[in-house]
Amino acid sequence: MNLQVICNLLRNYIPIVLCSILLLSCGNDDNPQTVTEDIVKFSVPSNFPAPLYNLSRNPVTPDGFILGRTLFYDGILSRDGSISCGTCHQQFAAFAHSGHDLSHGIDDQLTLRNTPPVQNLAWQKEFFWDGGVTDLDLFPINPIQAHNEMDEKLPNVLEKLRRSSKYPALFKKAFGSDTIDTGRFLKAIAQFQLMCISSNSKFDKYERGEISLSQEEMQGKSVFDSKCASCHKGTFFTDLSYRNNGLSVKNAADSGRSRVTLNKQDSYTFKVPSLRNITSTDPYMHDGRIVTLEKVLDHYEKGVVDSPTLDPLLKNGPERGIKLSSEEKRLIIVFLKTLSDETFLKNKLLSEQ
């Protein structure tokens, strides 16, 4: 193990201050990533709970991860080669789609919803804004086959990979033989996504007792805890439930969670999103209708629309929404900024090579 390897290892677990000192002696951080890939390993950050994904079935290995990353960034998964997962899931936006309310898939067709970040998925059991997909491994089938995303067929993708010059060797490295089948293909992509762990924000370091937050940040945290954390709960800033936070109905065809449960009580409820890296994942909400965090807070203060499924937490007698002064809004945003994780957004291991 050379110094750089040790350095990268440490970087994940010790405060950035310490690491930067080490980095000085490690030389240039812009160096190629090949070194770091030997240490690809799924580890649970100390402030995170146990993952919900069963890693014993699909342990992350360096070669499995590299294969997954290659697939994630390869247009070969789409009908005409033009769209990769990375087209809509951009690393600098925490793998959300920067600046897009809805995303464009193949032939410039729009997606139904806003592209959410891909981060910390090992701690989720249900995927999509409506929670329809219940196994991370099965996830890629949907974007691959959606006519407005990649418009390809899974068997065709596997066939193209088998015929390609590079993939049989990558599968062999990852899984021991060059057989390319559904299970291996999906597990490799899962391995890449599992490694998209964001756990080095200022807030994480605060949670791990490595640093303290500024006075303003702490004030923001306490406003947040009293006004927002009932839904945006815990380390992941979501209780993973489906709720209606009072957005007006813009697209009646997208009834949210009730598409999955067929229960009227779930009409227009959507998954409470994580707020990690929130300053990088704009625009906001399931359809990307809100452009800034200030406007999100305005929504909670005075934009909440009543409806039969509006969440009870946003109803207070005859009043709707959350009481927020402009100072409280400012402080909340100060706090939300501590959820940004530059290490994750710039981690070369996760970038297109």
Added chain:
Amino acid sequence: MKKQSKKVGIPFSMALTMLFSLMFAACSDTHTPSTPNESKTGDIVLEFDNVAGVDELTLGKEYTNAANEKFTPTMLKYYITNISLKTTTGTIYTVPKSSSYFLVDEEVKASQKIMIGNVPEGDYTHVSFTIGVDSLSSTLPIENRTGALDMGGLGKTMFWDWISGYIFFKMEGESQAITEVDKNFRFHIGGYRKEPFNNVKTNTISLGSTPATVREAIKPEVHIIADIMKVFSGAKSISLAVNASYMFSPNSVDIANNYVNMFSFDHVHNDKHH
């Protein structure tokens, strides 16, 4: 695969029988098989013959349903899983779950003959199966979803990728009785969870007084009729004019309650292996 016995003329089959008598002195007559030896195993074939009432089913041909609507089926596929067999004495043989997933596809002749090996010798009078994919199988780890369950292979058109579930039964076609502009009907029936509905159905077919006599040297072929007319009638009468699309919706239960009864026993050949 043995098929000739049905078609060849009498003299030839007589000749065959004579030939067999010489070759297999121990069990020369397919109609009086030896007593089963449970430590030995044999094979059995379940053949699903899709029909439309009294006619063989032919995709692209027009039929008339119970609601007196003309319709032309263009696709028929369904999962047959969790097969078990019961003998005259009540002994049940359950096919190991992992080798008990089959997709019957009207367009793929071979898929209509389900071959089961390693069956203990016995005189089987009942065949049970699930139409669909039960919840355990619907949530299998990806590496165990092989064969008919492989959504990148045989099961490719039988999976809802937006709600993570198999489509158990798929019938599509066309009908001028449909009042909408789109004259196609689509029955895509699935749903393995408790909520919002569960369409995992099982059926048991009785072979009556003609058991399938599985022996090391006898491979019975059980013919099961699957009548698509029954999809339109039964627990609930289905009219395409009223509704032509049944997919992930509560009314899909009506279709499943009908198709569970589309299966019936026709006949069995207790033929020897070749």
